[in-house]
Amino acid sequence: MKMNEKDTADHAGNQDWIKVVCPHCGYEMPIFCGKNAVAEDLHVRCKARHCKRFFEIHIEN
Numbered sequence: 321m322k323m324n325e326k327d328t329a330d331h332a333g334n335q336d337w338i339k340v341v342c343p344h345c346g347y348e349m350p351i352f353c354g355k356n357a358v359a360e361d362l363h364v365r366c367k368a369r370h371c372k373r374f375f376e377i378h379i380e381n
């Protein structure tokens with residue numbers, strides 16, 4: 321099924337934004353994932369310009 325021309329930001333029935341904070345610089349990054357998502361050993365790259373280091377995310381439910 322198709323959504324209206326609405327922003328994808330809140331199309332989520334079963335999905336959610338979570339925030340991860342870079343341990344190196346404190347930069348907050350939103351992550352869009354399923355509400356039941358569980359993550360281990362997942363790495364993202366910090367988007368802060370002066371940082372750009374990888375760090376690990378843990379998502380628990």
Ligand SMILES: [Zn+2]
Pocket residue numbers: 342343344345346347366367368371372373
């Ligand atoms: Zn950072």
